[in-house]
Amino acid sequence: MKVNVKGRFSFPGGIHPPEKKDLSREVEIQPGPAVKEVAVMLSQHIGAVCQPLNRKGDAVQAGQKIGDCDAFVSAPVHSPITGKVKEIALRSHAVLGRSSAIVIEAFSYSPTRRSYFKLKDDFDEKNYSAGQICEAVRQAGIVGMGGAGFPTRVKIEPNPQMPKETLIINGCECEPYITCDYRIMLEWTNQIIAGIKLARKASGCSQVFIAIEGNKPKAIEVMNRALESFANSDSIKVIPVKTKYPQGGERQLIKAILKKDVPTGGIPPMIGVVVLNVATAAAIAEAVISDLPLTHRVVTVTGEAVAKPGNYYVPIGTSVEDLIEFCGGVTKKSAKVLLGGPMMGIAIADLKTPITKATNAITVLTKEQIGRAKFARRQTACICCGRCLEVCPENLNPTKIAHAVKYNFLDVAESYYISACMECGCCSYVCPANIELTGYIKTGKIFLARQKKKIPG
Amino acid sequence: MDTLNILLMGFISIVIINNLVFTKFLGICPYLGVSGRIDMAFGMGLAVTFVVTLSGTLTWMIDNWILMKLGLEVTRYICFILVIAGAVQLVEMYMRKFFPSLYESFGIFLPLITTNCAILGLCLFINLWGINSLLEAVVLSFGAGIGFTMAICIMAGIRENLNLADVPECLKGAPITLITAGILTLAFMGFAGMIR
Amino acid sequence: MANESQPTTGLYKETLLAGLWRENPVFRLLLGMCPTLAVTAAVKPALTMGLCVIFVLVCSNIIVSLMRNLLKPHLRILMFTLTIATFVTIADLFLKAFALTMSETLGPYVPLIIVNCIIICRAEACASKNGLIVSVIDALGMGVGFTLTLCVLAAIREVLATGMIFEVQVMPDAFVPWAAMGMPVGAFITLGLMLGLVNLTNKKKAKSSCHEV
Amino acid sequence: MILANVLELWSSVWPAGVTMLGLGSGFALVLLIASEKLKVTVDPKIEQIHEALPNLDCGACGFAGCGQYAKAVLGDPELLGKCAPGGPETSSKIADVLNLQVSDSGPQQRPIVRCRACTADKTLYAQYQGIQSCIAANALANVQACGFGCLSFGDCTRACKFDALHIVDGMTIVDYEKCTGCTACSKACPRNLIEMVPFGYENMMIVACNSKETGKSTRSICKVGCIGCGICVKQTDVFSVEDNLARIDFTRYEPNEQAETAMNKCPTKVIIYRGKTAPEPPQPGKKPVAATKA
C-alpha cells in the first residue's frame, strides 16, 4: 500500500472544537508532586478486577506487584512507591463510583524524571521472542493509556482466529487541551519507536502506521527523523491525519487510514488491525527492555483555571487534589474538574479521586466556560436540524435515539442502533437546542444493559 | 384502452382523491385504534384490503345478479352485511389456523373489521355510484383498501414520531390522531379536482 | 351510586347515566366515530342520525337479549349484524317515507349504522349478557349519550361553518362563515379538541414518563 | 277478508323471506364447514389463565404482557407465582386451572427503600447538572458524597405503574396501600436500593441504609447512615453486619422486644419501621460529626 504522506486522511463526520493545546504544549514533561500517599485502584481497566496481594500494614517496594487476577482480560497493578499499605478501602473511581483501592503510605518518595529507563543503543527487537514480549507486557500491567484502558497484552497477542496485519500507533490526541501524548512523542521518540517495533514483533503485523494529527507538525517531523535513524523502520510510516475530533478514536482512525470500517459492536482485530496509543508503545518498551512495570504515567494538568498548566510524570494513584495543588492550585473561577479532556472527560466531584493508568489529563474548566457550555443554558426543543447526524462519526441518528430514551421507548432506541454509539459527544457539542444527546444515549445504554441482565428469557 | 383508462382513473381517484378515510369518514375506528405502530398498521391495512376486495366483489355480484334481478333491493343492506361478516369470519379462521402470529398481533381488531365502516361503506358507494362492470367494482374495492392502507400507514408513521414528543397529556392518543387526520384531509384537498 | 335499599332501581339508573357521561360512547369509548364525523356538519341531520341510532340500538338490544342463550359462537357476530341490519333497513325505509330530504342528506350514512361500533359493542358487551330490561335501559342511555354528543359537535360546526343553527341565523351579519368547519377538516379538528377537553376533566394524575432535564 | 289481505301480503313478501332463507342457510353452512375444518386447537386453559390474571400488563413476571405469561405458565408451571399484582390469589386460580397444588409462597413481597436520608442529611460535593434521572446521574461518580444512597431523581416513581412511590424531601417513600409488589421499582433503581422483602407483618423493621463505606467515612458524609457498629447484632441474631452494613434476615424476623431494643439502641437511628401504618422514623439523637466538604 502506497501512502501519500501529504494526504489528509479523514473519516466522515466529526467536529473541530477549539484546540486550546497551547496552554501546555510547550511545557516539558516534569516530575510530579512528592506524594505522601497513593491509592492504587484495584480496577484500573476494562476486564476483571484485581485481588489485593497484600494486607493492611504490609510494606511494599516500588514496582512490587500488589494486585493481580487470573482472568485473561486483566492486568496486574503495582505499587508506584515504597511504603506501607495503610488500608484497603473504597475510593472514588471516575467510572465505577466507589471502588476499592490499596492505599499506600510512602516511606519516602522523591519525584523522578524517568531516571531509571534508558534505551540501550544496541536495541534490536529480534532479541526478544513474541511470547517473551507478551509476557513482559502482561507482567508490567500495561493497559491502553489513551482512555479506555484495555489490557495491551490481549491486544497484541497473536490470535489465530483474527490474524493481525496492520499496527496503527495512535498519536492523534484529538481532544482539546490534552498534550501528554504530544510531549511523549517529542521527548521519548526513540522509546516509542522501540515499543512500536516490539509490538510489531509480538503481534506479527506487517505494516505500521503512526497517525499524527496535522496540527502537530513538530511531532511528525521528530518521528520521521527518528525513524530514519533506526534500523528496521521501513515498514513504519508516519501518517499526518486531518485535525478533527474524534480522529483519535480507534474506529475513526482505522477508517481514516485504511478506509475500512470496523464492524459495529466488533473490535479492530476482526479486520486485522491493532491500535496502540503512543504512551502505551513507550510503556511496552519500558516493560520489555528494562523490565519495569507500569507505575507512572504522564498526565496533562491543564485548563484555564489551573495556575501552572503542564505535563507531569506522576505515580499512578496520586489524588487529583495533590496534583492540582502541585500545579499551583486553581484560580477562583474554577467550576468543573475533569478526568480527561472536555469532550469525553468525566466530571468528578470528589477531588480525592486517584488517577489511574488510563487518566491522561486533568482539565479544570472555568465558570465562564461552564456557563457558556451546554446544560447550563436552558434546553430547548429539538428542531430536527440534523446537525448531530452530520457530525456523528458512527453514522447514527443521535436525536432519535436520545428522544427514544427520554420518552422510555428503549426498543426504538435499539432499533436505531444505540449500542453502536461510542459517546464521543460530537452531537451534544453541535446541538443548537442544548440537548444532552450524549447523556441520554449513555443513560439508554445503561438502561438496556440493566434490562437485559434482570429480565429472564 | 378506454376501459383501462377508466379503471386507472377510478383507482387513483379512490386511493387519493376520494380516499375513504379522509373524505368519507369511513373506517375511523381502526384508524384510531391500530395506527400506533407501522407494522401493525400495515398488517391491518392489508387485512382490510383483502376483505374489502373480497366483499366488494361479492356484494357487487349479489347486488347486480340476484337482488336487482329479483327486485329485492330492499334487502340489500342485510345481504351486504351478511356477506361481509361471513367473509371476515372466514378470513379470521383462516388466519388463526395458518398465520397464528399474524392473528395474535391483530388481536381484537380482526373481528372489528366486520364493523369497519370502510368495507360496508365501499360496498354501498359502489352501488351508489352505479358501477356497472364487475372489473371496475373489483378495482375500486381494491383501490379503497389500498387507500385505507396508505392513510393508516401515514398516520402510524406520524404517531410513532409523536410518541417521542411532548404532546399535551389530555390530547394524547385519539385526540391528537384526529387533529392530525384533520390536517391530513386539508393536505389531500390539494388533489381535489384532478380527476372527474 | 346505587341506592342500597333499592338495588335494582339504582342499577337501572346507573346504567342509564353511564351512557350519558361516564361511558359516553364517543368521548370515552371512542365508538361510532364515522357518523360522528360525517353527519355533524349541521344539527338537523345529526339529530336525525341520533334518533335512528337510538331506534336501532333499542330494537337490536331487545332481540339480542331475548336470544342470548341460543347463540352459537361461530355465528354470534353474524346474528348480531343480521339483527342490526334488519332494523337499519326499516329505519331507512321510514326515513325515506317520512323525511325524504333528511334521508338524502344522510345518504349512505344511514345504512352505515349497521357497522356503527356502538351497536355491535352494546350487543356484545351488554345485551348478550344481560336481561331484557337492563339491555333496553343501557341502549337508551348509550343512544341518548351518542345523540347528545352528535348534537353538541354539530352545533359547534354549524355555527362556525354557516353562522346558523337549525337554519336560523345566530351570528351577526358581519360574521364570515368558516367554510372549512363544514369540511372534513372541521369535523376532525373539532372532535379532536373536544376529546381533549373531555380528557382534561378526567382527574387522572398526569404522569410524565420522560426524563426531563 | 283478513285472510285475503294476509294472503296478498304473503304473496308480495315471500320472495324476500325465501332469498334471505337461502342466503342465511348458505352462510351458515359455509361458516360451519369452515369452523370445523379450520378449527384451531387453542388450549382452553390459556384462555382460563388469561382470565384469572389481573390483565394489567405490568411486566412484573418478565413477560411482555399477561397473554404471554399465560402461555408461558402453561408450558412451565415453575413460573407460577410470578404475577406479583395478582398475588397468591391469582396463583391459586391459575393452579386450579393447571390442576396444581400451589406451594405456599409465604407473605407477599413488598419493596423497601434502603436509604432514609432526606435532603438535609445528604452531603453534596458538587452540583449536578443534566438529565434528571437516577441512571444518568449514577453514571457520574460522586453526584452525591454517598455512593450508595438514594439519588432521589425518581426513576422508581416513574417506573411504578400504580403511583405507589413518591419522593418526599429527597426520600423515596413507598405507599404500601397502593403497592402491588410488581418489582418494577427495584428493577429501576440503578443503585439497587430497593429490595423486595417478604412482608410478613403490616410493618417491617428495616435497616434503611445501603452504605458499604467504613463507619468513619459514612459518618463524615451522612447523619443517618449505618456505620456497621454491630450494636444491633448484640441484641438479636436476626441482625448481621457485613461490609460495614447491618442487615436483617427477613425470613426470621418477627416483631419482638429484642428487635425493638436494637432499633432504639441504634446510634444513627438507621433501623426504622416501614409499612402501611409505620410511624415517622425518629431523628438521630445526638448530633453526628459535621459533614465536611472536600
Added chain:
Amino acid sequence: MLKDIRVSCSPHISERLSTRSVMIDVIIGLAPAMAAAGYYFRIHALILICTCVISSVAAEWLCNAIRKKPNSLDDFSAVVTGIILALSLPPNLPVWVAVIGSVFSIAIGKMVFGGLGANIFNPAMVGRTFLTASFGVLMTSWMVPVTIDSEIAKIDPDNKIKAVAEEGLVHARTRATPLAWSKQAIKSELGADLYSEEQFKATLTGEVGGSLGETSAIALLLGGLYLLIRRTINFHIPLAILVSAFIFGAIAYLIDSYSYVQPLYHLSSGGLLLCAFFIATDPVTAPLTRRGMWIFGIGVGMLTMLIRIVGEYPEGVMFSILLMNAVTPLIDRLCKRIPAGGKPSA
C-alpha cells in the same frame, strides 16, 4: 479549596449556537422578501406582517400559559411562523382573517403536538391551507402592487383575455396571480404563450399580483443564498425542489407548449421559491437524512407541479408541503441510517 463545582455528563464544551440564532438567521433571510413586499404593497405589507407576527406570538404565549409550560417565545420560532404565514397571504387580506390564520397555525399546527420540534406539519402552511379552505374568496382576491398604475395593468393577463373576449373583467377590483391567469388562459384555450420576456422579468422583480412575499423572485433568492452561505439550511432540499419542479414543468411544456407555460416561469412565480428556501427547509418537518431530504424535495417539487398542471388549484405549494410533511416519518424510516460498521450482528 474548590467550592461550588459542578458535575455533568460529557461533553463539557459546546458550539455557541442556539435555536434562537438559527431562527434569527431565518428572519434575516426573509428580510429581502419582506422589504420587497413593503415596497410593492406598502402599508398592506406592514399591517399583515405585524398582525401575523403579533398574533402568532400571542397564541404561542397563551398556549404555553394554558399548559403551564415554560415560555418558549425566546426561540423566535413563532415570529418565523408569523412572517412566513404573512408572506404567503394575499396583501389585502382583512386583518381578522390573518389573526385566525396565525392562531390556527400556532395552536393547531404546532402547540397541540407539543410545541416547537414536535409539529408534524409546517405551522404556517397549516394556517394558510385552513384559510384557503375557509375563506376561499378572500384568499384568492389579489391586489396589484401599488407601484403599478392601477389604470393600466400592463402585465395583467386579463388584458390578453380581454383582447380575446373584447370585454372587461368579472371582478375588476382584483387581479389574478400569474399562475392563476396562466391556468385560466389554458382552460379558456387562449394558450399559454401569453408568457413573455417582460412578464418573466416582472416575476423576478416582483411587480406582479400575488401573495405578499411570493412575488419577488430576486428577493427570495437573495434570502435563500444568505441561509445557504450561513449553512442554516442545506442545499439538498431547495435544489431537489427546484430541479424536480423544473423537470416536470419542462416535460409538460414539451408535451404541449401551447397549454403549459415555460418551466422557468413556474420557478419564478408563485410560492415555489419561498417554499424551496424557507418552508420546505423547516428542519422540524423535513427528513433528517440526506437521502430523505432528496426524496422530500423531489416529492414537493413533483406534487407542486402536479397540482399546478393537473389540479384544480393554481398554486400547489402548500398542499405539497403538507403532504410531504405527512410522509416525512415514513421517509425517515425508509432512509434510516446504518452505523458505519454495518448493522450489528445479532
Added chain:
Amino acid sequence: MLKIKHFIQESWLLIVASFAFGLLIAVASASLDARIKQNEKDKLDNLMKSLISDANDFQIAIEQAEIPGDRGRVETTDVYKALGEDGGVIGFAFVAVGAGFADKIKLVIAVDGKCEKFFGFKVLSSNETPGFGSKIKDDDPESDVDFADQFKGAPAQEFELIKTGKLEVIKKIDSQIVAISGATVSSDAVVKIFNMYTDKIREQLRQKGLIGDGK
C-alpha cells in the same frame, strides 16, 4: 362428514332468523313502498313544475332512454313530457347524471316542446363543496346573477364554458356559460352534463316522433 342434523342443530337460529327478518323487512317495505314512491315522484314533479311553470301534468314520454355517457358508460333516464292546460306538450324534462367535483351530480333539465330552448335546470342531488361547488344551486351573493339563470332560455345546443366575462356576458343568454369563480369543476360538470344529454335526448324524442325533425 357433515350431517344434516348437525347442521340444523348448529344453525337453525340463523336460518330461522334470516327468514323472519327477511319477512319483516318485506312487510315494512310493502307497507311503506307506496309512500316512498310517491315522495320521489312528488319531488321530481315539484322540480319539473318549478322549471316548466305552465305545465299541469307530467307523463312519461320515453321510458329508460339510453344515453351513452363518457368513458363508455350508458346512463338510462326517463323522459317526461309536460302537458299544458290544453293538454298539449309544452316541454320535456329528464333527470341527468354526471360526475361532479366530489360525487355525482343529478340534475333535472327541462327543454321546451320543440327541444330548442332550455327552461333551465334544477339540482336533484349533489354533494359539492359547500361555499364553492354548491353555488351551482345556491345564489352567489358575490355576483349579481345566478349561475343557473344563464341556462334559462338558452338555446339547446353545445354550451361553452368560459372563465371570465363581464356582467353583460353573464346576463346575455347564449351558449356561452360563465363559470362560477372558484368552482370551475362544478360549473364544468354542469355544462358537460348538458352537452352530453341534449343531442341524445333530442334524437330519441325525434325517433319517437314526439318532436319534429328540426323544421
